[in-house]
Amino acid sequence: MSEFTPLIPAFSPWEPSGLSLSVFGALVLGLMGAMLFLAGWLGVKMPGGEKRRAYECGVIPTGTGSFRYPVPFFLTAVFFLIFDVETVYIVSWALAWDTAGLPGLIRMGGFILILGFGLAYAWRKGGLEPERGFGPDRSPTPGSGEDAR
């Protein structure tokens, strides 16, 4: 069995080289540039007026869209990031589980276990419910709507 010989060594996916990277990069940039240019050149522009205004159900929006985000929003975002990034490790381990072998399994198990504890803790503390720990309880009361205040 002879050794694997790619037809064009420079483009071999098994042996990445500077040339292939730059050629692929140029192709991608060229394609993206062409698409952006065509879309920009062929599309109709209607600057100004209503087109520039944010769509809010057909009514002129009040105030600015960039308001101060409440703290629980960031909390939710942080939780999302933590338990989302976890997936990156698990997927890469799942792809190489046979090479990682038993030590890999043990390490990944420990990682998942710790994260699992973290999730349970965040859950128990009410971190997954955005309203928790967020101002006074504003349950509906009679007359909280029209006129009655």
Place this chain on the structure above:
Amino acid sequence: MSGPQDMALNGLDIVINWSRKNSLWPLFFGLSCCFVEEAAAFTSRYDIARFGSEVFRGSPRQADVLIVSGTLFKKVAPVALRLYEQMSSPKWVISMGSCSNSGGMYDVYSVVQGTDQIIPVDVYIPGCPPRPEAVFDGLLRLQEMIAAGERPARPVLGLAGGSQGGREGVLTDGVDKCRDPRGPGYAGIPVRGTPATEPWFRESRADLMWTPPAPVHEISTPELGQARSLAALFGQDAALEPASTDMPTYRVPKKRIIDVLRHLKTQSAPRYARLEDLTAVDETARRQRPENDYTLVYTLRSLEDASLLRLKVPLAGGSPQAPSVTTVWPSASWYEREVRDMFGIAFEGLANPRSLLLPPGWEGHPLRKGYQGRATAMPPFTSREARRMEPVDAGELFAGRDHAGEYLLNFGPHHYATHGVFRYVLALQGETITDMEMDIGYHHRGVEKIGERQTWHQFIPYTDRVDYLVGLANNFTYLTALEELAGVQVPERAQYIRVMLAELFRLSNHLVWFGTFVQDLGMMSPVFYAFREREQILDIVEFITGGRMHPSWFRIGGVAMDLPSGWKDMVLEFVRVFPDRLKQYHAAVTGNPIVRARTRGVGRLKLSDAVDWGVSGPNLRACGLEWDLRRTAPYGAYPDFDFDIPTDTGGDCYARYLVRMEEMRQSLRIIEQAAARMPEGRYVAGDSRYGLPENKAALKDIESLIHHFVNVTRGPRLPEGEVYRATESPRGEQGYYLVSDGGCAAYRMRLRTPGFANLQAVPLMSVGGRLADFVAVLGSIDYVLPDIDR
């Protein structure tokens, strides 16, 4: 065309047009009944995707065809214009429905007489409402227009010339369009109902005709006791009027009204727990002019014995004043604001300064007798006007309430989840709703004003469109009230037919509600299946009445025609298949854990609040009260039928869901019984004093022909008096308060609609909840816009 360049451009035109016409992305601007037919076009039976169109878009940025369906109103016109301007180019416009095209039958102050006055229209789909097939016809016409008429290659390549995106510029009244709903060529002939019949038809012989006086309500023993105790407490300040047709009526001066109302609500026996309706009458054009200029009318309902009671407060002067009763019933707020808009009556102590139904800055009070109120008699409403009449800023709606740091979100008027053009303004802290305001009137089509100029008979088609999803059930309410005032006996067969059709429409309404509610929760499929059964019901309705959504088929004293042969097979076939379908829905939706999680405990309404705010129908029954006018205050043939009234104690979205699902089964039972026991006999009253005679009689004998002629042309003359009657419409209690001055049209036509009261209670169900829950709450209430705005 010649030369190689033109050849190339022509070829490119064809390619671009082909691409564009086969991928149209419609943006809905659903205003009224037409939109429901437009939505039906989207379901599996019709499947709009086959016609080069895809899913409807909710945002103008993603769309290239705007379909304006239904009545365009002056308050909502700026919204339509904004949406059009925010759409991406090229763009086309379809105007669907006679209302949207010309104002249709709504020649009244609040209606814009044609979308083409505001934005350029490419294709018109006529009809009221046009069938779903008509929507496809409109789309196909648009496709033909694009393929044949557009030259987009030049503008696309940045060259001079060419054309794309349909017509430009709006139409101008008198130049390239005619606003007369009868079409061009009628100039000089008075529009029906203006100089011809208002205030009195000149030389009308109606006055020479004798009609028996209206029936008189027998005062029952408890009512007599009530009258005595009121007399003991308030003396002459709560004087019982001698004769009324429908309920005990008291006259109370305005300074005592709050005391009397509070007494009736909390202490009297029986207690009148609910403010059923509050409205006013302008007395200045009465034939026998009373001393007062305006009368406030309070209608109260006792939930103990279902009895009704009316209080009348006389007011005098050009700009009268009355005390606000919001301290007794919080729900009086919207009613009083409406009266203030419509009659110019000021209420002392009414907190909210904004007008309710009319756009800000509206001049005049439409329901005053001196206000003409025809759109054709007003200057045309154009895009310039639309730019001037912007909806109120959200911040202004919360005037006086501090929402610093909170996000004010306009939820509507153009939004999928608002089920019509309704504007909620939410103050949000993150995802939590901390406060809300409601802005209505985007669908106000002045039905009450129209009721004063159409004859009693002519008004029937307008009732159909008040709650456009329940069709004939609207006729039923109006005629129940009218027949009470006129003392008409409806034959038994007609009674049964009415009940059967009203229940079919209840099912049809609940199916639409089921589909859209579940869609609001995020499930796509059920709406397709629900429309499948709805179409089957509409087929039956069409077979019997000839109409789909608005048959206008009930008549004074009965129905328009006898049942056609073969009706029973269709009804029984439906009765056979529907229980299984209902089981499938329960299997697919009721048990779904996501549906449960999103509805249980969400939007909870306490029974005491529900009663206080006048909530009715399934929404009230879901709070635990077994209250259904079909049982508690029976009308028509309902006492003959065996059915249960489903209730639930949850008061949340899930309870409202379960109640309606069970109501469908009960309606089916009624339909089955009606079909099995359909009596023989006349389908319309034998006495044709008020109604129309049977058609074959009118063709045979001259007396019937005369009645037919008179009652169709001049209209029947009803006895002087007033009446309020409510029925259990699928959405709740719908009532008509008719005031007759002994003429051929109503002196005052008032509609008490369930949505108006139900919607006022929305803040109770949603403030404190999350934005996503709010969508569930709105879906669970089951309201429809013309029913709220009228």
